Amino acid sequence: MVELIAAHKSYRTVEALRGVDIAIQPGGVVAMLGPNGAGKTTSINLMLGLRKPTSGQALLFGLDPGHRRARSRSGVMLQESGVNGALKVRELVDLFRTYYPDPMPAERALALAGLEEQAGVQSAKLSGGQRQRLYYALAVCGDPELLFLDEPTVGMDVESRRSFLAGIKEFAAAGRTIVLTTHYLEEADELAERVIVIDRGLVIADASPREIKSRVAGKRVSFTSDHALQERELAGLPYSSLEIDGRRVRMLSNQPEGLLREVFRRGLAVHDLEVAGADLEEAFVTLTSRQPAPAVP
Amino acid sequence: MLLAQTRAQIVSYVRIPAFSLTSLALPVVFYTFFGLPNAGKHFADGTSVGLYLMCSFGAYAVSSVMVFSFGIGVATARGQKIDLLQRATPLPPGVAILASVFNALLFALIALLVLIAFVVLAGGVRFPVQTGLQVVGLLLLGALPLIGLGMTIGYSAGPNAAPAVANLVYLPMAFASGMFVPVADLPDFIQKVARYLPTYHYAQLAYTPIKHADEPLGWALSWSAVWALILFSLAVRAYRRDQQRKFS
Numbered sequence: 322m323v324e325l326i327a328a329h330k331s332y333r334t335v336e337a338l339r340g341v342d343i344a345i346q347p348g349g350v351v352a353m354l355g356p357n358g359a360g361k362t363t364s365i366n367l368m369l370g371l372r373k374p375t376s377g378q379a380l381l382f383g384l385d386p387g388h389r390r391a392r393s394r395s396g397v398m399l400q401e402s403g404v405n406g407a408l409k410v411r412e413l414v415d416l417f418r419t420y421y422p423d424p425m426p427a428e429r430a431l432a433l434a435g436l437e438e439q440a441g442v443q444s445a446k447l448s449g450g451q452r453q454r455l456y457y458a459l460a461v462c463g464d465p466e467l468l469f470l471d472e473p474t475v476g477m478d479v480e481s482r483r484s485f486l487a488g489i490k491e492f493a494a495a496g497r498t499i500v501l502t503t504h505y506l507e508e509a510d511e512l513a514e515r516v517i518v519i520d521r522g523l524v525i526a527d528a529s530p531r532e533i534k535s536r537v538a539g540k541r542v543s544f545t546s547d548h549a550l551q552e553r554e555l556a557g558l559p560y561s562s563l564e565i566d567g568r569r570v571r572m573l574s575n576q577p578e579g580l581l582r583e584v585f586r587r588g589l590a591v592h593d594l595e596v597a598g599a600d601l602e603e604a605f606v607t608l609t610s611r612q613p614a615p616a617v618p
Numbered sequence: 619m620l621l622a623q624t625r626a627q628i629v630s631y632v633r634i635p636a637f638s639l640t641s642l643a644l645p646v647v648f649y650t651f652f653g654l655p656n657a658g659k660h661f662a663d664g665t666s667v668g669l670y671l672m673c674s675f676g677a678y679a680v681s682s683v684m685v686f687s688f689g690i691g692v693a694t695a696r697g698q699k700i701d702l703l704q705r706a707t708p709l710p711p712g713v714a715i716l717a718s719v720f721n722a723l724l725f726a727l728i729a730l731l732v733l734i735a736f737v738v739l740a741g742g743v744r745f746p747v748q749t750g751l752q753v754v755g756l757l758l759l760g761a762l763p764l765i766g767l768g769m770t771i772g773y774s775a776g777p778n779a780a781p782a783v784a785n786l787v788y789l790p791m792a793f794a795s796g797m798f799v800p801v802a803d804l805p806d807f808i809q810k811v812a813r814y815l816p817t818y819h820y821a822q823l824a825y826t827p828i829k830h831a832d833e834p835l836g837w838a839l840s841w842s843a844v845w846a847l848i849l850f851s852l853a854v855r856a857y858r859r860d861q862q863r864k865f866s
Contacts, residue, residue, distance in 0.1 A: 369706050371702075371705060371706055371864075371865055372865060372866065373865075373866055389708050389710065392706070392707060392708040393708040397703070397706040397707070399702060399703055399706060401699055401702065402699045402700075402702040402703035402706075403698035403699040403700045403702070403703065404700060404703065405626065405630050405695075405700060406698070407629070407630035407633040407634055408626060408629065408630055412626065412629065415622070416622055416623065416626045417707065419619045419622040419623070420619060420707045420708050420709045421707075421708060443633075456703075459703070463707075463708075
């Protein structure tokens with residue numbers, strides 16, 4: 322359905338994509354996961370024909386992605402875009418429906434986006450989360466076979482995010498294909514059957530969420546000991562990365578329970594113990610076996 | 619699709635009174651100041667001053683709708699990134715532009731009808747219906763170069779700068795072209811410059827049906843065609859540059 326073939330993309334001095342091959346077959350949800358600036362949005366833009374690859378090729382339904390026949394079969398929710406603020410939600414949905422050959426009823430699009438109550442509101446007066454849902458309604462109203470969602474849940478509170486994800490699942494259950502980008506591993510895990518991990522312009526993993534999760538560090542374990550620890554005291558523990566800063570120890574691990582059991586068995590003094598979910602940046606350390614990016618002050 | 623897009627344009631134009639009301643009211647307001655006091659007078663050749671000024675402010679009415687609705691409208695849409703999402707849909711760009719042209723033509727027509735009604739009712743100016751129709755027809759037909767001017771501004775200026783740029787470019791041009799004060803009453807050097815302006819020849823189109831034009835209709839139309847060509851190629855260049863920056 323969508324293909325990127327050896328796609329490179331450079332913007333002036335920045336190399337956003339450095340040779341990406343992705344092929345997406347019909348059916349199911351595919352998540353493109355990666356930290357900010359990894360090249361997810363660039364990939365989507367190439368797939369949509371909003372940007373042209375510097376080299377390589379992008380195909381949408383076997384056609385140039387800018388082709389109207391290809392666009393007629395796909396719906397899009399972009400990260401940065403706008404709509405005419407003077408038009409009401411329902412008017413915008415009705416307008417966008419006329420762009421597509423075989424649209425769904427406006428009521429259904431509004432229901433999928435959970436916007437029934439805001440149908441008569443001018444789009445300029447919507448809240449951030451409602452606006453995201455309006456973009457979703459506009460993306461699905463053409464009843465597309467393929468739906469692109471670029472960071473769809475950004476700016477949503479927990480509640481609207483939950484109902485929004487349910488709406489996506491409902492649309493996918495109707496046999497549609499969904500390609501979405503996210504930088505939340507849980508979101509990819511919850512929705513997708515396939516996760517493509519992109520980092521620094523390259524695909525570094527392409528597998529089921531289960532497999533990805535087993536390969537990335539899930540938890541960050543940190544504690545303070547009563548003396549400055551040596552690395553050999555922690556040797557053999559199931560961690561994927563270790564940082565010792567005097568008496569403070571930070572480890573990334575998939576098996577925090579086993580790790581702690583071993584720490585206690587060795588009789589190390591443990592204070593201020595913290596076990597937290599690793600954020601994506603940390604998780605990527607294991608997947609890319611690169612050094613963590615220096616913290617931006 | 620074109621119909622829906624046009625309707626959406628019209629609805630949103632109506633909902634922004636800063637645009638729609640201004641474009642309808644200003645020509646009437648100006649006519650009140652400049653036209654009403656002289657409505658009953660006649661030029662030496664017998665032409666009614668009230669009728670002449672109706673043509674002047676008619677030209678002003680249509681050209682300001684064109685320059686502002688495209689200049690400011692396009693720049694605002696670009697600023698709000700409306701074009702980005704639209705570009706990702708199957709809507710052909712030509713349809714969106716055509717819808718804006720229809721919307722602008724409709725508002726220009728309404729502005730003209732409001733002005734004409736005001737001139738007839740408040741100014742007591744009388745003229746054959748056919749003359750009125752000719753003035754309206756020529757003004758709408760001849761608006762093409764001004765759409766080009768508006769688009770050039772809209773695709774090159776940012777959303778904040780566009781209103782200033784549009785005013786700065788268009789208002790002096792309108793003045794110099796005799797839309798407020800007859801060209802003959804303007805300073806010498808402005809009179810000389812005026813002959814080359816698109817707005818000058820545009821106003822001349824409106825004076826043709828009342829037989830008070832400085833140049834033959836064919837001449838005014840040729841000038842307008844040349845200006846349309848120039849301004850549209852500038853607009854296309856600005857459009858391409860904008861697209862190139864966003865979509866390449």
